[in-house]
Amino acid sequence: MKHLIIDDAMRLLPNWQEAFPEVGVVSRQQAMHDEPQVNAMYWLRLGVEEFPAQVISSLPQPGKLVVLADEPREVNVLESLTAGALGCCNTHAAPEVLRQVEIVVGNGGLWVGQSLLQQVLVSTSRVLESKARDLPGEDWKSQLSEREVGVARLVAAGESNKEIAAELAITERTVKAHLTAIFDKLQVRDRLQLSLRVNGLKL
Amino acid sequence: MKHLIIDDAMRLLPNWQEAFPEVGVVSRQQAMHDEPQVNAMYWLRLGVEEFPAQVISSLPQPGKLVVLADEPREVNVLESLTAGALGCCNTHAAPEVLRQVEIVVGNGGLWVGQSLLQQVLVSTSRVLESKARDLPGEDWKSQLSEREVGVARLVAAGESNKEIAAELAITERTVKAHLTAIFDKLQVRDRLQLSLRVNGLKL
DNA sequence: GTGGCTATTGCACCAAAGTACAACCCAAGA
């Protein structure tokens, strides 16, 4: 695996050389004009105030791209991944970490740092916990028929009965019938509470 | 790093031996009674219908534990992590993947599969993005009066107008008045969409 | 076939949600 750092200042940090002795450096201009190499991994160094999505979208899509940020904030990490990067880590990460990233990304995985992962887990904990309560089959889905699950999802997305009816090509009356059944099975009283349940915010 | 598989059937799959030639196998009974080895990594093989949390909690807490599931579903992965495991992957994963897991977990990381990670990221991205938008004060709260924020919160929690009225010691009519104002300011059409907005699930 | 489950729909009805128009009180400012 060949490694290429994309950095306008053409800097080459010691931790990089230690991790990948044969690492190369190119400017963004070069990266933009050269044809992307399939067997290479690109490491894009971002400035502190830059927006990952903008920079990434201005580059041609190489096979494997990892973003290097001086002060990676969670938002940036997400933005990077959304824009197509396969990972995002600290510019000054230890060589072992860099090699770890290489392995994971090289095998088709996504790499995110532990801190982000924990943050993600924390901020999703409500959802996750409710999902985890799946165990005894207390999942909302398990108690509903296939059709009912579909209706419940649309309701939870904020659609009206009329809209749902149109979308599913059935009568509004039928939608109501499904809802009545759902309310009964899930022991909720109206569509809003159903929404909270489906979105994992309650019970 | 020493590797030990915990499997009552004492099976030893080829992919395991390929990944870790010196891998050993013990039953759950043994694992339960032997004192846990600090420098070892434990790989717990789970049956299809078993609940990770139950099994894990029945074992002594070894330093590093990874769960192996035949058909890992997201829920199981989450449950495993919650119960203290550092990762969860497919029993029949390729040797490269297994070594990858070893590296990440060995370095103090958590390992989750790509599919789960994407799921988690998807379900969190909305929340984080809305958090990111916090900065410029584009928060839903900023557009509402103090009283309206209170009403919006209760609505988002699933309460009815009548309940909100009782709770705030005002008339149901007043609640409606506030809601009409809120809908207008936030450009949503009903209480459910307001709920989605307040709970950071939409827009 | 028969019974049970799901999906579908109609009609009628009630309750809750939401709107339109208007009024009153009160506090903070110009």
Add this chain to the structure above:
DNA sequence: TCTTGGGTTGTACTTTGGTGCAATAGCCAC
């Protein structure tokens, strides 16, 4: 003082949501 904005409420109205009762139809298992 007069104005402005938030909070409050009333009457009357429309719309949407939700239920009860009932009917039809397809599918699957016993």
